[in-house]
Amino acid sequence: MSDLHDRLRTLLLLVPYVYRHRGVPLAELAARLGMDEAGLEREIDFLLLVGRPPFMPGDMLDIYVEGGRVFVDLPQSLVKAPRFTAAETLALATAAQLFVTDERLADAATAMRVALGKILGSLPAETRALFEQLSAHFAVLPSGAGLPLLPVLRQALEEHRELEILHYSAGKGQVTRRVVQPLGLQLRGGVWYLVAHCTERDEPRAFRVSRIQTAALCETIFDPPAGFEPGAFLDAALTLPTVGGRRVVLRFAAEVARWVRERYRPEHLQDSPDGTLRVVLHDVSDEYVLTTVAALGGRAEILEPAELAERLRAEAREALARYA
Amino acid sequence: MDKAERLLDLVALLLHTREPLSFEEIQHAFPEDYGQGHEDAIARKFERDKADILALGLPLKLCLGDEYEKEGYLIERQRYGQPALDLGPEELALLFLAGSAALDLEGSPFQRDLVLALNKISLATSPEGGARSVRSVPLARSAPTAGLRQREHLEVLRRAIAERKLVTLTYHGLWKDEITQRKVHPYGLVYRRGVWILVAHCQLRDAVRLFHVDRIRGLAVNPLKPRSPDFEWPAGFELTAHVPREPWQLRAHPPVRAVLRFEPPVAEAAAAELGPEALEVREEGEARVVSLECTSLEGLLPTLLAYRGRAVALEPPELRALARAALARLAGEGQP
Known part of the structure; x- marks a missing residue:
């Protein structure tokens, strides 16, 4: 097109x-x-x-x-929207795959299939034939964690109801209870995030949905802020700061350098002649650093700060003891 | 007259008319556009305009003329407008939730189609039914997440897939750090974990191969015979069967059963994150024991290690050995 x-x-x-x-x-x-x-x-x-x-x-x-x-x-005869094209129907059908392929969401999946069925039923035969021919060639695989909380999140988003959630925060390493005002549900890198206004901190936050252990609808109805874009907020929230806060320096082995380059912006990167790659970060949580470095199993190390490097070694020794 | 203006005028004219309009009448209505110049050039211009109207999905009809009907063109009013859709509030809300999430799928090849489709849904349903859910979803995005180049590539690939055209890729390989040129038959696009993957038949290897769209450096569609397909889709081809969902599902070795134990406070989150792909999730008090069918133990290792001291591999021994070696390196006991 x-x-x-x-x-x-x-x-x-x-x-x-x-x-x-x-x-x-x-x-x-x-x-x-x-x-x-x-x-x-x-x-x-x-x-x-x-x-x-x-x-x-x-x-x-x-x-x-x-x-x-x-x-x-x-309006000069342009009073109705033209019918759905095959590509528009395909766009809806691939989006719907985000929900319908999750077995635990049987009700939502059924509702989605019924909705798509109604749209397909409204198509002229040739558009429908084209859609059916093309639909086998485009797929959206749902994220690993799926969205078991979809029904309650949908209701909260639609009715602007507050939610009380029990959430595991990787940054703090603990489970916290809080009341939030849901503003959007977004997918990034295969991970679902709930963007919501946290009433305790009085600011918008992004929560990984897989780390929300329970979510209960409250009676309170709230007014969503005008002009707030959950997607833009989430993008900013997932972008690492380049100045301020504590400085953290990581070194990655040459064999994972390319993987690292795709995950950080160039401002964070420093090349070395031996092929290793340094990443300089600011104001990131201990948990983020420890998890990132631990996952690479020795192909990355913490250069600064020293106490965090020591904590990683201590954790690894402790974990190693469980394999004895 | 500007082409967009002419096409819209033409649509308004052909949609408004009760009886078909002959080419002469259309020429007369657009003297500047179809009335001046060489006859062949005018005819070609009108052909292109008709093709554009059809490409927009509008029901342009050529009436051949008989004793009941005049010969000429019109846009069939009955088939033009989207009929009303009887969608319930839950159905509407789900379509909009899925749609707005999909708009952000790292430069979806259907971004524009999705915006238009969601608006068409809201116009085709009654303003009372589910208006709230429709209103609550903003469709605009100020900052698209994917680069412009990736979005262009997705758009080109999408067309090449639909038209079954041979494509030449300049590709930056994932494993070997080298750039190669490949001629491929594009079969389909799959989105997985933030990445769009092209599933294509590679002519060089004579096999189905996967290409990450964000690693495509250049893309050229076979310019020859643009209207005829270059290949056929293989019968019974199942797109998603070729795409592993998780790193441990890469086909590196025969399937083995891997068993991981997760302790609180990550036990619940790990069960949620790995559960959908697991063979079994067992509760042991507060802990969760997850069994996976694994075809790449190396691929599973980073996931295990990312849970740090709160996850331990129970089976198979090879995975335990890998984890031990990695933890020893992290503890500073081995080579860094």
Whole structure:
């Protein structure tokens, strides 16, 4: 699908969307269509040029922004969204695989299959045939941990209900209980994260879903913050800082250097002539460092700080004793 | 006239008309675009525009003309608009949850399609039913997680797979640190643990091979005969059967049963993380004992070690030996 086609498909959806939601805020419409506001305004201006021959005033699209809201008066037959294409259906079906392949989510999987079935049922025969031909060639494998808590998380996200969770924090190495306001469910590198506002710390946090041991719905309903993007927050939360806090220096053996290069940004890396690779980190937790280095089983070591290197050795001696 | 503008005008015209419009009538309606220049060039331009309209998935119809119907073109109104969908609140919520998570799948090849599809769902369902769940999911992402190049590659591969075209890859190998050129028949794309994997038949090896899309340095689709496929999909081909899910499922040796014991406080988390792929998860008080079918003990070792002192390998002896050696190195007793 070329850029032109993507653009036209977006515009053919934009007009019916505004027709249905008259006075939709510009910012909301931009977010829904995955565009920035300036770009959306340009497209709205462009749409004013569109109409039907003989292009008399009554033949032109009349779409405009007023007081930050978007209106359409003369939609020129573009009152309905075009049908799903095979690729759009495929996009939904692959996304649905995130849930339907998890055996423990039988109810959710059934609901998802039924929903997809309804969409497939609405397709013209040739679109459906194309979808079925293509669908065997694209797959999304769910993450190892799956999402056994999906039903309760879904309900909390949908109804904006607070959740009381029991969560194992790797950073602290202990289980804590806290009340959170769920804002989004996101997948990164095969790991599910719940992005939620932590009421105790009064700031958004990301929780690995596999480390949430229990989650109970509370009666409290909350107002989600406007304009908060869970995905962008999570990306920032998963990015390691490059300045400030305690400095940690790790050395990786040449055989794992390439693996390391793909996991850290260049600002963290220092090459050595012998092929080993140093990684300089700031303000990372002990648990993060110990876990990263331990997993490589001797192909990495902690150069700084010395006490953390000693702790890793002590832990390893203790673990070794269990194999005696 | 700008091409996007002309195509939208054409769609509006052909969707609005009750009776088919002949090419002459369309020419007359667009004098600047189809009325001037060489006849062949005009005909080709109109052919391309028709192809674009069809590529958008719109039901453009050529009526051949008979005693009841005029000859010409129209877009069938009945087949144009998405009919209403009767989706319940739970179904809607699940579609939007899965959809918004999938939008962030490291540059999904379906990103744009997914945004459009989710909006179409919200337009095709009643505003009351599940409006809340639909509203609560923002579809825009300010910062896409994957690089621009990877997204372009996914887009090109997606098309090559659908059109069954031969592709030449410039690939940075995972095991040997070298860049090679491979001619492949792309069979499909699989997303696993943050990575998009191309499953393709490699001509050089005459076998199915996996390629990480983020390691593809260059990509060229066979430019010859763009409209005809270069290969056939093998009958009964099962895409996911070729993709191991976990590092210990790489086929390095015959399957063995590996048994790991996890202590609190990681026992629950480990059971959740490894459970879905496990042969068995047994409770021993607070501890969890997980059995896995393993075809790469080397692949399992980092997972075991990442749980640090709270995990111990019980079986097989080879895994215990690997763990002992690794822990000795970590303890500073062996070679660093």
